[in-house]
Amino acid sequence: MNFRKQNPINEQKRATFGLALITAIVVIPVLLIIGVVFAKGISVIDWNFLTTVPTNGLREGGVFPAIIGTLILVVLDVAICVPFGVATAIYLVEYSPRSKAANLVRLAILNLAGVPSVVYGLFGLGVFVIALEFGASILSGVLTLALMGLPVIVTSAAEALRAVPDRFREASLALGASKWQTTRHVVLPNSTQGILTGTILEISRTAGETAPILFTVAAFYLPRLPQSIFDQVMALPMHLFAISTQVPNIGLDVRYAVALTLLFLVLGVNAIAISIRAKMRKNRIW
């Protein structure tokens, strides 16, 4: 290595400038997207828009059923995949971190995470809608979404559990506590914030998914609220897709408004997760 005096420093300056430019190119579109959607959609959004049902074949009225539908799907999805995911993570981290079985489970999770969303939609269609005869329903949609969310929760829960230092587990065991007692009283209480962050990120992700619910639950035009889990339901991402591609002659600003509603929901929830995580880092006591 020949470090001559002037050139390396200039080279670094140019490199830094170039990379800064590239980073700006990567990052600015986010701000543009948020800005444009907000600017063009905000005029349509009012209390009426958010709380009334659509009419006239989606051309008029509001997005209330879609919002409710999204909320229902999200809540039920989390209710299923968080307990399963955390239990799996506990098994992987606390009970058998190095066994062959654990490695298989880890590979399974990795691959579950990589399956494209439309393939999950197909699976949901084949199994829940058709084979188990749940039909296109909240139940089918939620089960499909929960399956998709499982690897997300397992990964973030496992990370939260691993962040608890081993010395706490040792101290607990040395005091005669059992493994489950140690997990329950020492490890879990100190990983709840991490698990919570993962859960909230899962909420944000689920709210924006379209492909898995396309064939399993979502209805294009259902101007009433669901009565049971066997009913279909509208959902915000589906709604946006429908009015962009399936239904002509819907005002552009209305479409932007739907996009804005969805974006606000998703990014808002994401922001909550990020702030919890930041608070966690600041308040770490060990």
Next chain:
Amino acid sequence: MSKKKRETFRQPLSERITESCLRFTAWLCIFFIASILYFLVKESGGVFFSDIFTITGKFWRPISEPPDFGVWVLLAGSLAVTLTASLIAVPLGICAAIFIGELIPEKFREFLKVIVEFLAAIPSVVIGFLGMIILAPYIKETFDLKTGLTAFSAAVMLAWMAMPTIVSLTEDALRSVPDSLRDGALALGATKWQMITRVLLPTAKPGILAATMLGVGRVIGETMAVLMISGNSARIPSSIMEPVRTLTATIAAEMGETVKGDEHYQALFGLGVVLFIITLLINTAADRFVNKKYTEES
């Protein structure tokens, strides 16, 4: 004698029950991934063995008589979009990761990372919507095309969707290079940039490669944005400025029109199998590279 001693230890009943329950839920994950593959194959029926469903077929014509289910044309569409998107996303993503991870002070780093995270969080249907409304007309104007719904348009959108994955995983890879290597280079009089290019990047290569593969995996599997912008033309494109059809968009677009059990239905499930295998291969390979990195360091 010693092994036998420790096997006589039996945990209290409640402990064993708890452990069994947890083991059961963990094994469910293996069951789930296996059953996804099983169902996809099952519902695709015998389509892989039939004449009309061919991996190399150049025509996807579900409604002609007899129907043609040539996978290659769709695969070509997916590849066109994926490769173009990767060519954009990978260099930009790695550069941004270097900048964010190494070249800016701490307080700006968190801010930028949050923005990148927001980029990842934007739902693909929103991106697809904006692509249709803004990007496609722009591309049509600029390149004087018949339609702005092209492989290129989709590739642009997907590139930005894949960037957060590449940026954050590359950042992780760079961060895990031991401080001793960094400090060593700097102590020899290297500038930061020299340290980055001659020490950091070469060392983090496996991790960066894994980040790239996972980014590519994300692009191949993307559905909604692609469905809305790549056009609807199941023809092998002669340039990326033409409409194409990808594997994912085909499934999403046509599933609603099929009847359970008929050939079209089975063919779409066949596409699902193809997609599943592709992403399985990519993820397994990427995992090898991530693990390889760790074992080398230990």
Next chain:
Amino acid sequence: MVKEIIIKSLSVSYGKKQAIRNLSLSVEKNEILGIIGPTTSGKTTLLTVLNRMIDTIPSAVISGSISMGDIDVLTTPNIHSLRRSVGMIFALPVALPMTIRENVEYGPKMAGEAKGELKTRVEESLVQAGLWDEVHDRLDTPALKLSGGQQQRLCIARALALKPKVLLLDEPCSGLDPISTSRIEDTLGQLKNDMTIILVTNNPHQAARVAHRTAFMLEGELVELADTDTLFTNPADNRTKEYIEGKFG
């Protein structure tokens, strides 16, 4: 002299590495037994066998026998109750991330002791460990805010709350200042009347101050075990002599 612990022909290995070779010794009731020796001598391994914490290391292979009263330590199925009657203090203070009170209550609570008992137990243990005066007015504050020396005494109180028969200490003062160290040594002197204490230490002087008998271990073997005075002034084995004189370790 009642023997609290009898160890016969104990051997421990991790994979290819032999940590303890054919070690036999007895520990007398109510004595403070010091164990000295260089880092790889197997002292810590010996402690982890005594309370079966070695079970957390799957690659460990153990042979021999250890009896404590009428319990066969190596084969007993009740490791949780064994660990309650054999308390362990680690080298670095590990206060659990909870309040001081919750730390001391932890052992008895997991053992299922009645809630009413806990309050007095906490006070007793903190008094015994010499920490009560300093913390009695802030029992419900986080334990991790205590100083190193205080945290270590908290760990002692935590172990004492289970009323152990044996207390194992693995270089408990290695991270502490001289004042905290001498406070803990005083505490040990008082505790011995209620239990048997084994003190592993990297510092031969500490053993000389505190222990009744001292054992010198080297590379997994027990080289010499004698009254502390004798071991330090007139060691029988040359290796002991060299270690004490600081020639190695």
